[in-house]
Amino acid sequence: MAPRPLRILGSTALSLLIAGSASGPSLALSEPGDGVVTPEACAALGYAAPAPDGYDSVVVTATKRTSREQRLTSRARPVIATPGLTPPPPPPPPSPPPPPAAYSFAAPSPVVAPNFAPPIRDTEKYPGAAANPVKRVAEEPVSTFSIDVDTAAYANVRRFLNEGAAPPHDALRVEELINYFDYGYARPTAQEPPFKPTVTVVPSPWSQDRQLMHIGVQGYATPRAGQPPLNLVFLIDTSGSMSGPDRLPLAKKALNVLIDQLRPQDRVSMVAYAGSAGAVLSPTDGKSKLKMRCALTALRSGGSTAGGQGLELAYALARQNLDPKAVNRVILMTDGDFNVGIADPTRLKDFVADQRKSGVYLSVYGFGRGNYNDTMMQALAQNGNGTAAYVDGLQEARKLLRDDFDSALFPIADDVKIQVEFNPAKVSEYRLIGYETRLLNREDFNNDQVDAGEIGSGAAVTAIYEITPVGAKPSSDPLRYGAKPSPATGGSELAFLKIRYKPPGGSTSKLIERPIGAGDMHASLAAAPEATRFAVAVAAYGQKLRGDPWVDASFDWDAVTALAQGARGEDPYGLRAEFVQLTRAAKDVKGS
Structure with missing residues (x-):
């Protein structure tokens, strides 16, 4: 049977992707090089491009149609005459347009654009630490x-x-x-x-x-000639909290910047997590950059955030392909808003502290605003032999993953x-x-x-x-009853x-x-x-x-x-x- 293209639609399809990643088309096809990401190229590799995210969707109230409805109408098929059948009568002439002031509004109620994520409350978290004293x-x-x-x-x-x-x-x-x-x-x-x-x-x-x-x-x-090969696992948060142009879309652009730097001897795997976690790309060498880009293109955001499960799977994949002569590293892209499974920073800190003994490093890249969990980022980075960075735009991604590529990974x-x-x-x-x-x-x-x-x-x-x-x-007075300073040395x-x-x-x-x-x-x-x-x-x-x-x-x-x-x-x-x-x-x- 010919392999079917894989489509990722939020968390629902991740479980299907777990099974498909081990035996799907990404392993059966010949290894292509880099190239332009097109629906046809990705389909040949087993990845179907998703529908647009719809951030440009607009909803207008009253008798006006949504821009989505207008697009659907404009794509309606024309009526084609069939031999032997009487063609339908012509449509009646259109009614005269209503005057500009004749908009009819429904009872006051909030209007929600279906393709927009609801606004996120400001729940950002930061580790409290008082400034050092004198x-x-x-x-x-x-x-x-x-x-x-x-x-x-x-x-x-x-x-x-x-x-x-x-x-x-x-x-x-x-x-x-x-x-x-x-x-x-x-x-x-x-x-x-x-x-x-x-x-x-x-x-x-x-x-x-x-x-x-x-x-x-x-x-x-x-x-550069003396740098060891890389064994990387991209761990990508695809939960609903990662919707929005400064989150998952920016994370995918950032990872494409990193992919640009890879050498043939480097290897990359990918894990995505939302309500559950699954592998979306089996270990792939640095010559097959198009396959990596197609795997990224297929990712969509939706569902809850099983970050702990994603970490477990990413570390397991890194250990499975551990190369003692390589740099073995998990690269996490997230807003840190874990809410399913292991979500407590203390428990996750203990987990990554145990994992660092295996020789796998951790790099954490934060995204988004409003629900950004810096406390989680710091707990993971400081206890997982890792570093933490925040990506507020594509320029920062280029600095971190292109200009500072060597210091970030080796x-x-x-x-x-x-x-x-x-x-x-x-x-x-x-x-x-x-x-x-x-x-x-x-x-x-x-x-x-x-x-x-x-x-x-x-x-x-x-x-x-x-x-x-x-x-x-001095900042404070000397002690009245304190001992005298020791002799100078x-x-x-x-x-x-x-x-x-x-x-x-x-x-x-x-x-x-x-x-x-x-x-x-x-x-x-x-x-x-x-x-x-x-x-x-x-x-x-x-x-x-x-x-x-x-x-x-x-x-x-x-x-x-x-x-x-x-x-x-x-x-x-x-x-x-x-x-x-x-x-x-x-x-x-x-x-x-």
């Missing part, structure tokens, strides 16, 4: 945290500002705003060690007598931790800007059983501390930086160390490198948006804009120019 070095001299190369907060905050709204305070993870940008740090020249730290200390522009310690950790960029280190010990003879207080959800205990730094973030090829991590030098007025060092990491898939960590001293200090912010000045501008932007109490009111939005504008430097993709405009938009919504 710590006294005499009492707590060591700061430890996991690295964070996620950028979800930056794009999400941009979405709010572009809509003329102030973002919720919990949506502001300042480190993700800072780490959105490439600061051009000096790169490692060899694969081991894979990191090169850079440190700059400058006066704080928003707090008198305090300083900012800017730490940049640049990762090694693996040459890890160079796992469980990367940073620890800074401050010298009490030089520093009396410190405050880590951001990383509130990434803090670790001091003893976690040397414990290889404690999970931390991964870093991809060529990626960098930036962290900024605000410090109070000894002799400057460490000479001219301000602090000591340590970085701990594991090779990808490794179980034993390695250590990089570096003192921070007088040679890292600059007399003024204006004399500091461009990278430091721009990073400080982004840190100020995030803190002011979040309403942090440590940024003096005299350092206003105009000062933030001027600092960013003066440190734009080379800006090949226009990202820094866009940021300058966002600082102006922030002033409009915040007012001061």
Whole structure:
């Protein structure tokens, strides 16, 4: 029997697709290359193109017909005379048109366009985390945290500002705003060690007598020829909450950008989930991009959200095709609005934490607004050896999956931790800007059983501390009955930086160390490198948006804009120019 084309119509057909994916036409046909997605080309591969999503449908009340009715009428077949039969009489002449004011309306009632999804209530969820407090070095001299190369907060905050709204305070993870940008740090020249730290200390522009310690950790960029093959599973949310042009249609465009980057040795599988989950594409090599695109084209949104079941199936598929010499990764596209099966972030966190032991990484890409569940995204990414990003448009998709393709998919280190010990003879207080959800205990730094973030090829991590030098007025009064500080040690060092990491898939960590001293200090912010000045501008932007109490009111939005504008430097993709405009938009919504 000839194989039948598969059509996906929301969640109802997913169960049929599970059975068809293993023995259907996608396995029986010869492997085609890339090409133009047409109904005929996709039908030959077993995928029937769905009907249009209908976002342009219009409904008019009263005696007017809907545009859909007009399209159906215009497509009616003409009457054709049949030999031997008397043709029908001609139709009567049309009635004169009614006067323009003669529209007849029904009783007042809401008019619903059948092809539109109902409006979604604002149920967005964000992990609550209070801004880091000021710590006294005499009492707590060591700061430890996991690295964070996620950028979800930056794009999400941009979405709010572009809509003329102030973002919720919990949506502001300042480190993700800072780490959105490439600061051009000096790169490692060899694969081991894979990191090169850079440190700059400058006066704080928003707090008198305090300083900012800017730490940049640049990762090694693996040459393309040395990159391992990819074994990817696209896990795509096709539930009803993903309807709308900024959700499933945008997710499909984003995945097509990723497909463009694939090499012949790479392999892709696809799983879709709504009320249930099913495989829509068996493992397919990078030469068969047309088949991947056709599988994406067939996806429609509808039904509830069995995200937990989708994750289980995606991980099972990744393990089934696990290649120890490849990068094995699940790529999740969702709004995070799980509502069927395992939907609790804590339970899902435990699930993905168990799965990371299998060597499968997780990348989470968020979409949509109104019901976006950032809490779920963070729980999955931080516990699944993964990263999280938010896609607010096609340009962001291109940045994430084309421009940052290597850093997004090819890890160079796992469980990367940073620890800074401050010298009490030089520093009396410190405050880590951001990383509130990434803090670790001091003893976690040397414990290889404690999970931390991964870093991809060529990626960098930036962290900024605000410090109070000894002799400057501290934030809090000294204790009346406290013990006297211990004798000064460490000479001219301000602090000591340590970085701990594991090779990808490794179980034993390695250590990089570096003192921070007088040679890292600059007399003024204006004399500091461009990278430091721009990073400080982004840190100020995030803190002011979040309403942090440590940024003096005299350092206003105009000062933030001027600092960013003066440190734009080379800006090949226009990202820094866009940021300058966002600082102006922030002033409009915040007012001061």
